[in-house]
Amino acid sequence: xxxxxxxxxxxxxxxxxxxxxxxxxxxxxxxxxxxxxxxxxxxxxxxxxxxxxxxxxxxxxxxxxxxxxxxxxxxxxxxxxxxxxxxxxxxxxxxxxxxxxxxxxxxxxxxxxxxxxxxxxxxxxxxxxxxxxxxxxxxxxxxxxxxxxxxxxxxxxxxxxxxxxxxxxxxxxxxxxxxxxxxxxxxxxxxxxxxxxxxxxxxxxxxxxxxxxxxxxxxxxxxxxxxxxxxxxxxxxxxxxxxxxxxxxxxxxxxxxxxxxxxxxxxxxxxxxxxxxxxxxxxxxxxxxxxxxxxxxxxxxxxxxxxxxxxxxxxxxxxxxxxxxxxxxxxxxxxxxxxxxxxxxxxxxxxxxxxxxxxxxxxxxxxxxxxxxxxxxxxxxxxxxxxxxxxxxxxxxxxxxxxxxxxxxxxxxxxxxxxxxxxxxxxxxxxxxxxxxxxxxxxxx
Amino acid sequence: xxxxxxxxxxxxxxxxxxxxxxxxxxxxxxxxxxxxxxxxxxxxxxxxxxxxxxxxxxxxxxxxxxxxxxxxxxxxxxxxxxxxxxxxxxxxxxxxxxxxxxxxxxxxxxxxxxxxxxxxxxxxxxxxxxxxxxxxxxxxxxxxxxxxxxxxxxxxxxxxxxxxxxxxxxxxxxxxxxxxxxxxxxxxxxxxxxxxxxxxxxxxxxxxxxxxxxxxxxxxxxxxxxxxxxxxxxxxxxxxxxxxxxxxxxxxxxxxxxxxxxxxxxxxxxxxxxxxxxxxxxxxxxxxxxxxxxxxxxxxxxxxxxxxxxxxxxxxxxxxxxxxxxxxxxxx
Numbered sequence: 001x002x003x004x005x006x007x008x009x010x011x012x013x014x015x016x017x018x019x020x021x022x023x024x025x026x027x028x029x030x031x032x033x034x035x036x037x038x039x040x041x042x043x044x045x046x047x048x049x050x051x052x053x054x055x056x057x058x059x060x061x062x063x064x065x066x067x068x069x070x071x072x073x074x075x076x077x078x079x080x081x082x083x084x085x086x087x088x089x090x091x092x093x094x095x096x097x098x099x100x101x102x103x104x105x106x107x108x109x110x111x112x113x114x115x116x117x118x119x120x121x122x123x124x125x126x127x128x129x130x131x132x133x134x135x136x137x138x139x140x141x142x143x144x145x146x147x148x149x150x151x152x153x154x155x156x157x158x159x160x161x162x163x164x165x166x167x168x169x170x171x172x173x174x175x176x177x178x179x180x181x182x183x184x185x186x187x188x189x190x191x192x193x194x195x196x197x198x199x200x201x202x203x204x205x206x207x208x209x210x211x212x213x214x215x216x217x218x219x220x221x222x223x224x225x226x227x228x229x230x231x232x233x234x235x236x237x238x239x240x241x242x243x244x245x246x247x248x249x250x251x252x253x254x255x256x257x258x259x260x261x262x263x264x265x266x267x268x269x270x271x272x273x274x275x276x277x278x279x280x281x282x283x284x285x286x287x288x289x290x291x292x293x294x295x296x297x298x299x300x301x302x303x304x305x306x307x308x309x310x311x312x313x314x315x316x317x318x319x320x321x322x323x324x325x326x327x328x329x330x331x332x333x334x335x336x337x338x339x340x341x342x343x344x345x346x347x348x349x350x351x352x353x354x355x356x357x358x359x360x361x362x363x364x365x366x367x368x369x370x371x372x373x374x375x376x377x378x379x380x381x382x383x384x385x386x387x388x389x390x391x392x393x394x395x396x397x398x399x400x401x402x403x404x405x406x407x408x409x410x411x412x413x414x415x416x417x418x419x420x421x422x423x424x425x426x427x428x429x430x431x432x433x434x435x436x437x438x439x440x441x442x443x444x445x
Numbered sequence: 446x447x448x449x450x451x452x453x454x455x456x457x458x459x460x461x462x463x464x465x466x467x468x469x470x471x472x473x474x475x476x477x478x479x480x481x482x483x484x485x486x487x488x489x490x491x492x493x494x495x496x497x498x499x500x501x502x503x504x505x506x507x508x509x510x511x512x513x514x515x516x517x518x519x520x521x522x523x524x525x526x527x528x529x530x531x532x533x534x535x536x537x538x539x540x541x542x543x544x545x546x547x548x549x550x551x552x553x554x555x556x557x558x559x560x561x562x563x564x565x566x567x568x569x570x571x572x573x574x575x576x577x578x579x580x581x582x583x584x585x586x587x588x589x590x591x592x593x594x595x596x597x598x599x600x601x602x603x604x605x606x607x608x609x610x611x612x613x614x615x616x617x618x619x620x621x622x623x624x625x626x627x628x629x630x631x632x633x634x635x636x637x638x639x640x641x642x643x644x645x646x647x648x649x650x651x652x653x654x655x656x657x658x659x660x661x662x663x664x665x666x667x668x669x670x671x672x673x674x675x676x677x678x679x680x681x682x683x684x685x686x687x688x689x690x691x692x693x694x695x696x697x698x699x700x701x702x703x704x705x706x707x708x709x710x711x712x713x714x715x716x717x718x719x720x721x722x723x724x725x726x727x728x729x730x731x732x733x734x735x736x737x738x739x740x741x742x743x744x745x746x747x748x749x750x751x752x753x754x755x756x757x758x759x760x761x762x763x764x765x766x767x768x769x770x771x772x773x774x775x776x777x
Contacts, residue, residue: 120702120733139773146702146733
């Protein structure tokens with residue numbers, strides 16, 4: 001009999017899980033308790049152990065597939081049994097939109113599935129030392145009854161007393177070792193079924209062909225949960241929020257000067273490195289309270305007005321984009337902003353952020369200034385209504401008082417949800433920000 | 446030991462006869478038990494032999510003659526009132542449940558109530574909803590009563606004689622269908638059958654069939670049919686519900702791994718439920734399938750024979766239940 005391998009429920013709120021990878025391939029045998037596959041939930045990656053031994057007959061849900069809890073992900077055939085036709089996979093109806101989060105990986109023991117067995121069968125299995133999960137049930141609904149256990153025990157005894165494995169000629173043995181070929185599936189054509197050199201070479205050639213065939217079609221790499229969440233959220237955002245973009249160039253000479261002035265002092269007295277991002281976060285926090293609509297969010301019921309100036313920062317982590325949030329930035333001094341930003345970005349890169357550190361942002365800054373990017377437009381980070389995209393500071397020709405001068409310029413692009421804000425309101429915010437970049441002392445008012 | 450064949454009614458009559466002769470405190474009373482010898486012929490010629498003071502015809506007055514019997518028992522007599530149709534035992538529930546069953550307890554053992562109430566049970570005679578019921582489970586529910594449900598002439602005689610020597614109230618249920626139809630060997634020599642000792646009517650190894658009273662007979666027939674299929678069924682008759690021989694039931698199911706319980710009383714909250722519970726607890730680790738319960742369907746017993754038989758367990762239903770228990774347990 002073939003039994004279903006289903007997506008286990010690893011937590012109360014888990015609705016779907018993603019197959020990260022199968023640790024066994026189709027046709028491979030697996031013992032009960034052996035790691036069978038790795039799944040990823042929105043909370044963690046988990047190794048799932050085989051509940052029963054047998055052969056991994058078929059993989060239904062491939063790496064990267066998202067499957068609802070209880071959905072069939074594969075089929076396992078018990079030892080010595082024929083495979084049965086499989087049922088279709090139950091695909092996830094709705095992808096679950098969840099905030100990108102990556103909590104420390106935890107290993108949750110595999111959920112134990114109830115084996116249907118009569119009390120008599122269980123008692124007998126215990127007495128005979130038979131693994132009840134590996135016995136096929138012939139009772140109603142597949143219930144394991146006593147004689148199934150005694151028969152299984154008998155089979156085990158017979159198998160133990162089975163004749164030794166096929167004979168292999170010494171040459172064949174050496175060739176197999178050289179080629180790293182497993183002789184388990186090789187049929188011997190020599191006298192008495194002896195595996196000969198020719199058998200080994202044929203098997204090796206067949207293996208190579210199979211490998212060659214595989215490389216023709218490019219494999220689809222599974223993505224991490226994090227990456228998948230990012231993909232879903234960005235697609236959702238871009239598909240539902242009508243974006244518009246405001247661009248401006250800000251003279252960054254005073255900003256650069258300010259940073260150069262403060263940076264050494266911050267490093268000496270506060271052991272923190274001041275970045276342009278820190279200054280932008282600081283400036284935005286001072287301007288945002290005057291532009292409540294930027295912090296408002298579109299809902300089906302109406303606008304949700306948020307008041308805490310929680311600013312998210314797009315951070316590049318190993319597996320993709322993360323947006324940790326600095327809370328109540330308007331109450332923080334510049335040093336504290338720099339400190340929090342350093343800590344969050346560090347932990348984001350190491351995958352050590354806590355789930356709530358991604359939450360409740362009202363505005364996001366994405367700064368690609370460290371790259372060869374002059375300007376770009378960002379996709380809104382839902383449900384937020386605005387995101388600031390910052391390009392690199394670069395000396396450019398600036399016309400100033402009728403003269404062309406070289407000046408450090410910074411390009412700002414504000415992406416806005418047109419359901420919440422119109423161009424004029426958004427422009428006032430962006431104008432104020434540009435003004436503050438050009439004259440940073442305005443941030444002190 | 447010489448043995449003859451007696452009908453169920455003859456075995457009852459013989460037990461009464463022997464005990465009436467042995468103990469003068471015993472007297473029989475009921476509707477038409479004396480001059481006419483009982484509608485089911487269970488007291489035939491007792492009136493002639495023991496006279497009108499010990500074999501008494503009563504009016505249709507269950508409350509009266511059972512109440513009188515409880516009173517007589519309190520004074521040291523051993524009355525044997527007969528409820529011609531067990532259905533009407535409802536009329537004397539107070540006399541039995543609140544009086545007879547309680548006196549010994551409430552007097553701290555100073556008073557005993559030696560009374561043997563004979564009542565009929567069983568359907569299958571087109572007697573209608575008020576003359577076909579089997580109420581033995583009710584009394585098995587009451588502490589202070591002993592409940593006897595014999596299935597054969599041999600058991601009926603031996604158990605009735607024990608009842609007539611019992612110092613406590615006994616409700617003795619006789620299936621009226623068996624009176625004339627069931628015949629069986631009964632030794633001429635005197636014998637007694639103790640209460641609380643089940644009888645293995647047929648030994649087997651694959652499945653335990655528990656049945657009582659008349660249900661033993663279709664059950665034995667079913668066991669015979671199962672044997673033809675290669676299934677060895679053990680048939681157990683508890684014979685008394687209180688006291689109940691739990692040990693024999695449990696041991697049998699430990700051996701066979703499965704059980705069907707057959708009773709003519711209602712399934713719901715009935716004897717089959719109680720016996721299934723005893724087995725489930727005592728033989729849990731040996732059960733290879735859920736216990737199957739076959740009782741009367743939970744409906745008033747119909748008058749129409751077609752419908753009536755549909756509500757009562759029979760050989761066919763027992764075989765089907767046995768197959769359910771055995772499903773998947775044997776190699777094809």
